Amino acid sequence: MNVFSHFEGIILDAVTQLQSEGVMSPDMVWKGVSVETPRDESHGDISTNVAMVLARFAKMKPRDLAQKVAEKLESHSDIDKVDIAGPGFINLTIGKAFWLQIIPLILDAPTKYGRSEAGRGQKVNLEFVSANPTGPMHVGHCRGAIFGDALARLLEFAGYDVTREYYINDAGNQVNVLARSAYLRYCEAAGQSIEIPEGLYPGDYLKPVGQALFEKYGDNYLGKDEAEWLALFKDFSIDAMMDMIRDDLKALDISFDVYFSERSLIQGEKDVVRATITELQERGIVYEGTLPPPKGKLLEDWDEREQTLFRSTDYGDDVDRALVKSDGSYTYFASDMAYHRDKFDRGFGQMIDVWGADHSGYIKRMKAAVKALSDDKGTLDVKIVQLVNLFRDGQPLKMSKRAGTFVTLREVVDEVGKDVVRFMMLYRKNDAALDFDFAKVVENKRENPVYYVQYTHARTQSVLHRKLPEMMPDMTFDPQNLDSVDLGLLTDEAEIAVIKCLAQYPKTVESAALMHEPHRIAFYLNDLASNFNSLYNKGTDIPHLRFISGDNKQLTAARLAMVAATAAVISSGLQILGVEPVDEM
RNA sequence: GGUCUCGUAGCUCAGCUGGAUAGAGCAACGGACUUCUAAUCCGUAGGUCGAAGGUUCGAAUCCUUCCGAGAUCACCA
Numbered sequence: 073m074n075v076f077s078h079f080e081g082i083i084l085d086a087v088t089q090l091q092s093e094g095v096m097s098p099d100m101v102w103k104g105v106s107v108e109t110p111r112d113e114s115h116g117d118i119s120t121n122v123a124m125v126l127a128r129f130a131k132m133k134p135r136d137l138a139q140k141v142a143e144k145l146e147s148h149s150d151i152d153k154v155d156i157a158g159p160g161f162i163n164l165t166i167g168k169a170f171w172l173q174i175i176p177l178i179l180d181a182p183t184k185y186g187r188s189e190a191g192r193g194q195k196v197n198l199e200f201v202s203a204n205p206t207g208p209m210h211v212g213h214c215r216g217a218i219f220g221d222a223l224a225r226l227l228e229f230a231g232y233d234v235t236r237e238y239y240i241n242d243a244g245n246q247v248n249v250l251a252r253s254a255y256l257r258y259c260e261a262a263g264q265s266i267e268i269p270e271g272l273y274p275g276d277y278l279k280p281v282g283q284a285l286f287e288k289y290g291d292n293y294l295g296k297d298e299a300e301w302l303a304l305f306k307d308f309s310i311d312a313m314m315d316m317i318r319d320d321l322k323a324l325d326i327s328f329d330v331y332f333s334e335r336s337l338i339q340g341e342k343d344v345v346r347a348t349i350t351e352l353q354e355r356g357i358v359y360e361g362t363l364p365p366p367k368g369k370l371l372e373d374w375d376e377r378e379q380t381l382f383r384s385t386d387y388g389d390d391v392d393r394a395l396v397k398s399d400g401s402y403t404y405f406a407s408d409m410a411y412h413r414d415k416f417d418r419g420f421g422q423m424i425d426v427w428g429a430d431h432s433g434y435i436k437r438m439k440a441a442v443k444a445l446s447d448d449k450g451t452l453d454v455k456i457v458q459l460v461n462l463f464r465d466g467q468p469l470k471m472s473k474r475a476g477t478f479v480t481l482r483e484v485v486d487e488v489g490k491d492v493v494r495f496m497m498l499y500r501k502n503d504a505a506l507d508f509d510f511a512k513v514v515e516n517k518r519e520n521p522v523y524y525v526q527y528t529h530a531r532t533q534s535v536l537h538r539k540l541p542e543m544m545p546d547m548t549f550d551p552q553n554l555d556s557v558d559l560g561l562l563t564d565e566a567e568i569a570v571i572k573c574l575a576q577y578p579k580t581v582e583s584a585a586l587m588h589e590p591h592r593i594a595f596y597l598n599d600l601a602s603n604f605n606s607l608y609n610k611g612t613d614i615p616h617l618r619f620i621s622g623d624n625k626q627l628t629a630a631r632l633a634m635v636a637a638t639a640a641v642i643s644s645g646l647q648i649l650g651v652e653p654v655d656e657m
Numbered sequence: 658g659g660u661c662u663c664g665u666a667g668c669u670c671a672g673c674u675g676g677a678u679a680g681a682g683c684a685a686c687g688g689a690c691u692u693c694u695a696a697u698c699c700g701u702a703g704g705u706c707g708a709a710g711g712u713u714c715g716a717a718u719c720c721u722u723c724c725g726a727g728a729u730c731a732c733c734a
Contacts, residue, residue: 609698
């Protein structure tokens with residue numbers, strides 16, 4: 073149950089009653105009404121602006137309408153107190169009994185609590201990573217990969233039907249470069265001494281590929297023309313690179329439902345890119361024309377020429393975009409258009425792309441493309457993940473591909489662990505740059521939210537499974553069976569604060585999913601952990617507040633139920649983030 | 658120069674897509690360990706939400722213009 077939609081329903085009922093009494097106009101539109109937790113605790117548990125937003129439909133002053141609504145709400149059994157404040161806010165104080173029922177709600181189905189129907193089973197296509205198949209994943213890919221994966225988990229949890237998709241850029245020139253680089257390594261494996269020229273990939277990771285090629289083909293292609301081996305070596309190398317990338321992703325617990333090949337769009341029976349362009353030409357959205365030179369930026373080699381252009385300016389872009397290169401092959405954008413058309417045709421009305429910051433200039437044209445291709449029926453949300461700046465002990469790590477000093481994703485995971493990388497990458501808004509310090513993220517301090525949240529979970533497990541049998545051997549506690557447990561014994565304000573926090577979880581999940589912002593889950597967990605630790609420590613100061621109250625089984629059972637509920641929600645939230653809820657630290 | 662993102666406490670960042678007196682962690686200062694895990698907690702102090710206008714009952718949030726940081730800029734991917 074979502075507390076906020078629950079009370080929104082109650083408030084709506086009250087307003088509907090006013091409608092039938094003629095106080096509220098039948099034309100009333102329920103829009104802009106907020107039901108939320110007020111910042112200030114003295115304003116109660118739930119606050120609504122309903123009277124201010126709907127005042128015009130009742131032709132009353134906000135405070136007068138608030139009075140009318142309040143009269144209806146006062147009698148409701150879940151509500152203890154109704155106050156009218158400020159310009160017309162209605163503040164509700166919720167009865168304790170209402171909060172307490174959250175606990176059995178969680179414990180009856182711990183993995184279900186917080187799930188929502190917000191997605192209504194809608195199909196969502198989530199494309200992320202899509203790193204070129206030319207080498208191992210490096211840290212730059214890491215954030216987008218983790219963000220995309222967490223967003224996928226979040227959307228699934230919120231009731232969407234998510235397809236995780238990886239677009240393999242296997243059609244451009246860079247895979248020819250890959251094939252040539254692999255060929256050199258093949259020659260090397262055959263015993264020749266090689267020199268890697270500028271422009272080819274020098275990385276050692278191609279050595280095993282060359283070795284494997286040599287084992288497979290012997291010296292068949294030594295000294296032969298590129299035309300004889302290029303296609304063959306290209307396929308082989310791309311497969312090898314994708315295997316490597318899949319392995320890297322696995323280290324982060326990331327996998328995909330669909331690996332979509334760019335080449336498949338132009339190979340085989342039909343050229344889907346051509347078909348897309350032709351269709352748009354017929355609709356007048358693609359034309360032959362010339363582009364003006366870029367504004368403000370001087371290009372010496374600007375070459376005005378006629379080309380095939382997509383009329384993206386009709387759909388909100390700044391300039392029209394080229395679809396065919398001067399050598400006759402398609403631009404990356406052309407195949408990407410065809411790709412997104414394919415997604416839409418596969419039934420994905422909602423598409424989400426996760427890109428690095430260096431692609432942000434590409435958003436407008438891609439959105440324009442989706443608009444044109446889907447006749448404005450499909451939506452595309454592009455999430456940009458900003459750069460990750462690496463540090464070690466406060467010193468920035470300079471990376472250079474040429475100098476071979478770039479850090480791979482695998483190295484990061486090996487050094488600090490999957491959970492740390494994942495949590496840290498998610499403990500920030502996706503569109504803000506992030507500093508990642510190898511030394512700091514493994515420090516065991518309060519400022520490190522990964523350990524803080526995991527530690528809190530470990531604490532709950534310690535209380536439930538180690539200390540209870542030790543301290544109260546004759547007591548059994550089954551979180552699945554609370555029939556004989558009197559939760560009313562939970563009376564301390566710190567206890568209620570934890571429960572209120574638990575009640576926020578469904579709403580947090582829902583808004584995070586709606587906004588495509590998984591970081592909200594990470595911040596929520598930090599907050600929940602803080603509430604719990606606060607209560608925990610209150611018990612060290614005031615012994616009768618401890619969870620395990622040696623002489624009182626009833627009280628202990630009530631408190632353990634709350635501890636178990638907290639554990640369940642932490643565990644649930646961590647699973648959305650793809651982080652392990654550890655039992656011991 | 659165009660476009661996009663960002664600018665909130667000394668530092669790192671949240672702020673629930675317009676709500677009431679703007680929050681947390683770190684750092685500073687003062688406290689709590691014969692403990693249910695101190696990898697924790699309590700308290701004090703700390704702000705012109707980059708600046709100026711505008712929109713309205715109400716703005717850190719929306720619009721405009723500036724300032725500053727980063728990314729990107731025909732035919733790469």
